[in-house]
Amino acid sequence: MGLDAQAFSRVFPKSRSQQLNGREALERIAESAAGWAERQGLGPCLESRMTSDRTLVVEPLPVVDGIQFDLTDRGIAVGFRSSNGGPGFHAAVIDMLDHMQRELGLDWSWIGSDGTCLDETGYALSRDFSALQGSMAEFLKALSRMVEKSGPDGQALCVPLGYLGEGGQIACPLGFQQPDRLRRLCDADEADLHAAASTFFIWWERPLDARQWEQLLRAQLWQVADWRRPVCAADLTVQRRIEHSARMATANDRAVATDLAAALDELRRLQASGEAPAETGIGYRRRLIKHRLYQSWSMSLPGWLVFNSNDGHATFEHDSLWLGTQSMTIALKPGVEVNWSALYGGYAGPSRELRPGVFCRKSALQLQQDGPGHVQTALVMTAQSGGLELLLLTLSSHLSAPFDAFDSWIATIVAHDNTA
Template sequence: MGLGFSIKGKVNGTTDSESILQIIADYTEAESKGIFATFLEIDLEEDTLYLSFHPCEEPVSLFFEEGILFCSAKTNSVGPGYHAYLIEFFEKAGKDLSIDWVWNETTDDESFGDETGYQENKDFPALQECMAEWLQMLSTIFLKDDQKGYLVSLPANTPRVAHKDFFVASSLGFWTRNWFEELQNKDLTELEKYGKQFFIWWDKEPDARFLVRTGVALLNADCGWHAPLDDDEMMLYEIIDKCFEEAKKLNPDVIVPEKDWEYIKAYLEGEEDVEIPESPLGFRKNAVTYDIAGDWKITVPGFFYSGLDEETEVFWFGDKTVRNTVYSFDSETTPEEMLASLLSEEDYPSAEKILYDDGKIKGHGYVYYYINAEEEAEYWLLQGVKVEEGSFIFTTICFASLDEKDWAVEVWNSITH
């Protein structure tokens, strides 16, 4: 349910898939200038090339099959400026690399072309209007009932801000039901105001406003508000810094989120344990709820790191660690029978037992002090299990002090299905 384009082309010259995709990758790297060189990520996996031209949108994908090059892109997460940029980029690539793109073809089985019509008419105001109409169409879908909590143009793995009542969230923030009701009732001549507010890149040129809004979107949706863990997180901080820096060069008077920018720069300059600034930006400054395996959910502090250890989902920060592993069981076993077979009280003779029952999910667990002789470490543990029909989740929470027991229990209690 998005906007973009899907095209195919005949490549004149080489017919080797790997060679063609590598040529396109090299060309893209050479042609990406300025901030777009900073944004660019290239990933060649087997027979598919992924080109990320903007950090707030899905990568463009290309693959070569039976002598034909296929290319597809989604653009509505960023906006009409990004759409126009990609169209013009691939038109130029077609000329420079002798690719005969098919921009308009429909058969019984498939369709190729630019969904917005921009490639054919080069009418940028019409492209803006198309994007705004798409947004208005979303309002019709969202307003048909009393549901809320919609996520729009955000990565699939984005956690939800916990304990916050919102109608729609996008990378630029939260949007009220009233805002979408106003949008729904506007005619085409009045939609520009809403498109300009909602999309990251509304105008044709990559101006200071576009750069600031890109930085803000990354602060909201991607920034972990902790010291960069790896090269990917360090690159994210560098991109955010570059967005604000380049925006200020283009327009010294443009307003940027100074406190959040200082936080990013502090880590890039090598500081440690930088205090998270108080500002309205940054979803992960709050507690967030993650979707984990088997339709289970858990709420943890947003600044926690997250990752996978084989089949176990792990969240950690400092001396706190939360590990969750999900299992399934057959329908012949009742949840009560399964729970009774897990974490026997006899195995935890000196532990404090805790219980959970919300009428649907039942669970029990134990809090105790643990001495790990092998690792020469001592810490507190909460080990618990929760059971639902056909599924259970085993959780281990490590923490350093008994003073943090209430926090550990709160995290365990947050696990729902």
């Protein structure tokens, strides 16, 4: 569910009066997007990547869906979703496409074969920003009706997959929101609806001023900050985007909100120290994030852990701990009963039913043989029509805190029927 826009150009990009096609055409579009972003002050916030020789994705901000350009035999198609960014973002994308039209000679058409506007907000044709804000506000009202019907448990709206609500609150682009506040929008008047929308969407007004940069900074700290030491190029890109947003938000000695300043200080400290973050405060990734580990298993783990896949086994790492996982299937002959006691051999702790038909038992805490710290394993299992599904977890750390949290992580495990 979202607000989408599409356009098509039958003219390919030009360079020095020469018409380009193929990969060169998409590369020229990426260059034009980068030039536009630089003039807007977006700088390192914009990233472009070729996902194939015929597809380019331009990401103006790290907290919005990318803009996809597809090369066809008849021209260039572009599409984007703006409902997790807001009206300011939507208008900015249209402005970027206008810039490409002037610079590259493209001829974007926003009218479909049936004569309707391919921009669901209508803004590409009307250029009425007030009406665009109204469309976004109505979209928020539609989301509020969903909340009213389905309840808040674990809900998330307009944020990346895997992010979870907390304490009955709903995960939203700029932080948690109370479900009652969203439900009231179902019957809100225009003024109240617009006021709520301005604090829900990350880019509500059109100008990209210091106040708007503060909103973008808040959104990044909530949605993409990893709350740990950078370990790869992607982490450094996230860090660079956040620092750029902070500089723009604090231009001319402007102060940002106290909670935002404190969160930024904490993030910088964690990036340098390698410590684990506090469990509360700004940031979804300092909390549990849902992962689909394997076809048969999902589990929620701290978002500050670094995910790796080694020989098909999912592992999660940090300076303070290592968690390895392994999924196994044991075929059962028809009519054979599962010998749970035999499977649990070597696991000293009591058996625990996580949810109907899903059982777990942990080993005792043991000293590591090859270094300081301790190690503990857990075996989770469930019987399915295709056999017995097992999930083995191995946690090692030189600290006690991860072992204290191990049970709460295990409690989030869900078994999926891979025969369905």
